[in-house]
Amino acid sequence: MSEIAAVSRRLLLGGAVATGALAAGVSAAPAAAAATGAAPGRRPGQKSMIGVPFDVHRTVRVAMIGLGNRGSGMVTGWAAVPGCTVTAVCDIRADRATRAADRLESKGEPRPAEYGGSADSYSRMLQRDDIDLVYVATPWEFHYEHGRAALLSGRHAVVELPIATELRQLWDLVDTSERTRRHLLLAENCSYGRNELAMLRMAHAGLFGEITNGHGGYLHDLRELLFSDTYYTDSWRRLWHTRSTASLYPMHGLAPIAAAMDVNRGDRMVTLRATATEPRGLADYRERFVPKGHPSWKETYINGDLITCLIETAQGRIIRAEHDVSSPRPYSRINSLAGSRGIVEDYAGPAPTGARIYLEPDHSGHTWRDFESYRKEFDHWLWQKVGDDAANNGGHGGMDYILQWRTVQLMRAGLVPDIDVYDSAAWCSAVPLSAASLAGGGRPVAIPDFTRGAWRERRPGLDSEPAEMPPVG
Numbered sequence: 001m002s003e004i005a006a007v008s009r010r011l012l013l014g015g016a017v018a019t020g021a022l023a024a025g026v027s028a029a030p031a032a033a034a035a036t037g038a039a040p041g042r043r044p045g046q047k048s049m050i051g052v053p054f055d056v057h058r059t060v061r062v063a064m065i066g067l068g069n070r071g072s073g074m075v076t077g078w079a080a081v082p083g084c085t086v087t088a089v090c091d092i093r094a095d096r097a098t099r100a101a102d103r104l105e106s107k108g109e110p111r112p113a114e115y116g117g118s119a120d121s122y123s124r125m126l127q128r129d130d131i132d133l134v135y136v137a138t139p140w141e142f143h144y145e146h147g148r149a150a151l152l153s154g155r156h157a158v159v160e161l162p163i164a165t166e167l168r169q170l171w172d173l174v175d176t177s178e179r180t181r182r183h184l185l186l187a188e189n190c191s192y193g194r195n196e197l198a199m200l201r202m203a204h205a206g207l208f209g210e211i212t213n214g215h216g217g218y219l220h221d222l223r224e225l226l227f228s229d230t231y232y233t234d235s236w237r238r239l240w241h242t243r244s245t246a247s248l249y250p251m252h253g254l255a256p257i258a259a260a261m262d263v264n265r266g267d268r269m270v271t272l273r274a275t276a277t278e279p280r281g282l283a284d285y286r287e288r289f290v291p292k293g294h295p296s297w298k299e300t301y302i303n304g305d306l307i308t309c310l311i312e313t314a315q316g317r318i319i320r321a322e323h324d325v326s327s328p329r330p331y332s333r334i335n336s337l338a339g340s341r342g343i344v345e346d347y348a349g350p351a352p353t354g355a356r357i358y359l360e361p362d363h364s365g366h367t368w369r370d371f372e373s374y375r376k377e378f379d380h381w382l383w384q385k386v387g388d389d390a391a392n393n394g395g396h397g398g399m400d401y402i403l404q405w406r407t408v409q410l411m412r413a414g415l416v417p418d419i420d421v422y423d424s425a426a427w428c429s430a431v432p433l434s435a436a437s438l439a440g441g442g443r444p445v446a447i448p449d450f451t452r453g454a455w456r457e458r459r460p461g462l463d464s465e466p467a468e469m470p471p472v473g
Contacts, residue, residue, distance in 0.1 A: 039452040040171065046178045049421060050454050054156070054183065056414035058470075060084045060407075063131040063155075065122045065146050067091040067100050068233055070160060071137030075100045077401050078135065079109045080393040081408040083472045090115035090125045093233075122146060126153040133411065135187070136160060139236040140248075144169040147184055151176045157184045158407060161251045162428035167448070170425040170432075174450050177421040185407070185417055186424035188255045189399040190333060191462055192406065194387070195346050195355050195371070196256040197380035199337055202344070203260040204463050205378070207359055209341030211261055216253025217322030219332045223285040226325070227296060235296070238282070242299050245276050246435035247307040247323040251427045253333045254309075254321040259462050260337050264422050267315040268455040273444040274434040276304030281326030301326075309434050311447070314455075321430060344371060381466040382406060405469075412470045418462045425450040 062078045064071055067089060079086050086109070089100045094116030105111045115125040126134070126149060134150035136143055136159040144164035150157035151173070163186050164170050177184045190196060203211060225231045226238040240248055261267055282301045290296055305326040311319040322334065335346030335355075342359035345368075355371035363369050383390070386405050387398065394401025410417055429447055436445045449455060 039449050042178065042452070043175070046175065048452070048454060049177050049181070049183060050451065051416055051459065052181070052183070053414050053416045054411045057132055057411045058083070059132075059472075060411045061087045061130050061132045062135055063088040063090070063125055063128070063133070064100070064135045064137070065090050065125070065150075066136060066138035066142075066160075067093075067096040068137065068139075069231060071135075072096065072100060072103075073395055074135065074137065074400060074404070075103060076107060077394050077404045078408075079104055079107070080389075080401070081405050082469055083412050084404075084408045085110060086112045087130045088113040088115060088125050088128055090122045092116060092119055092121065094121075123149065126150065126155070131155055133158060133407070137187075139233070140165055140240065141236070144173065147173060148176055151180045151182045151184060154180065154182065156182050156411070158187050159184060159424075160187045161249060162186075162431050163424050164428060165431050167429065167432045170429055170450070171448070174421050174425050183417050184421045184424060185419050186251070186255075186427060187403060188251060188419060188424075188427070189396055189403045190252040191255045191259060191419065192382065192399050192402040193256070193335075193397070194379070194383050194399075195375060196259075196335060197383065197462065198375045198378040199335070199344055199346075200256065200260045200463050201378040201380060202374060203337060203339075207342060207374075208337060208339030208344070211317060211337065211339040213318040213320070213338050214257035214261060215320045215322075215334050215336040216250075216255075216257040217320075217324075217332070217334045218249050218252045219322060219324045219327075219329055219334065221327065221329055221331070222325040223281065223328075226282065227286065227290050227294070238296065239299070241279070241282060241301045241303040241326070243302075244435050245279075245303050245307075245438045246432070247274060247309050247321065247430050248303065249325070250307075250309060250321040250323045250430050250434075253335060254311075254319065254430060255423075255427045256333075256335060257319050257321075257337060258423075258427060261313060261315075261317055261319070262458070262461075263313065264426060264451055264455045265461055266456065266458050267313045267317065268449060268451070269311050269319070269426060269429075269447045270314050271312045271444040272430060272433045272437060272447055273310050273442055274437040275308045275310075275442055276438055277306045279304055279326070281305045281328075285326075307434060307438075309430050309437075311430070312444075344374075346371075381464075385466070409467065409469045413467060415467065416460070418460075418464055422450045422454075423461075 097114040097116040115121040147159040306324040309321040332347040346355040356368040390398030390401040
């Protein structure tokens with residue numbers, strides 16, 4: 001049974017972010033939250049996970065669900081972190097689990113248990129008693145199911161982007177985390193980017209003055225990969241462009257800007273309105289480069305090439321978050337932050353950092369300056385401590401390994417997560433809320449307060465205090 005065949009009929013016909021699902025909802029409380037931003041009440045005994053540390057783990061035992069391109073690329077990174085071991089691997093295609101186990105064994109790591117061959121293989125894996133953390137890297141439509149199952153099994157979860165695609169699912173993950181007392185974290189590796197963390201520390205140091213706006217996104221020409229018959233299993237990612245008009249994957253740019261603005265830590269996102277260009281890029285690419293007999297010729301692409309979300313915060317700030325994977329353009333996460341005393345723009349300036357800056361009183365003459373000296377001065381302690389290891393063990397410039405190392409450190413030292421389920425839900429809410437806004441002609445829609453009022457309180461996040469990784473053994 002293929003992964004696509006396992007998707008429900010409702011997903012295939014309407015899309016997980018279809019406006020009908022948003023308008024009707026599965027329960028009244030999340031639907032009301034979508035309309036007004038109000039939070040549904042907690043059940044008796046359910047408590048916030050804000051500020052709740054991990055229990056101390058001498059060794060972090062990781063199980064992995066999903067071993068496609070993303071999952072398989074993260075296998076050895078988890079095993080390379082001191083005090084972490086991969087105990088089980090799972091994919092609906094059993095041969096992928098075998099290859100992942102072979103790869104770990106070839107590097108001298110203990111061979112993990114293998115699961116696969118059916119859509120419920122992960123359920124059998126979660127019955128094991130040697131799992132502390134579940135890492136989910138399946139197609140988007142399965143993230144909610146797999147992340148929720150991990151929490152209900154008594155494990156913490158790290159879920160790739162997005163943690164869910166419907167508003168009711170986001171609320172359910174928040175509530176399930178609170179009921180099970182287990183953390184669920186978005187695997188937002190770009191939040192651990194070296195420039196992003198330096199920008200965050202500069203913002204907290206007041207270099208930009210009063211922050212007024214930021215601009216982030218995911219602008220990545222994926223056309224060749226989207227039409228590949230092997231890269232995205234069963235073409236799952238291309239098929240999302242046939243289901244809904246929505247910002248499907250803006251979190252890589254949105255999350256660092258939200259963190260720099262202390263969203264959920266003194267501010268919160270309150271409204272979102274979206275715009276969409278016409279869907280031209282995928283059909284044009286298919287016309288020029290894809291053979292006529294290819295299965296994609298039966299598809300109609302409805303998602304706009306460029307989806308822009310304009311987000312307002314309670315403190316009057318503006319975030320512009322963009323998503324475009326269908327146009328011919330160099331890669332960019334934009335990563336721009338501005339305030340009353342200056343601005344930084346990433347992926348636009350000279351090498352080697354690809355960033356430029358202008359600050360008062362340091363600069364004058366309306367001329368961009370290089371970011372490198374500021375990056376060095378405000379380099380996050382994680383990069384100072386683990387940067388060399390990250391270059392050798394992780395993809396995406398080392399961000400992947402920084403995310404993995406920090407997650408394991410938090411669990412082994414018994415610390416509070418940098419990114420919690422409330423951050424994860426807020427950042428991912430742009431997916432269903434952009435669909436709702438676009439269905440209403442671009443009208444503003446309310447962003448729920450997943451913290452249920454706790455956003456007003458200042459608390460630590462990604463700008464963390466230096467900490468040591470506990471010794472192994």
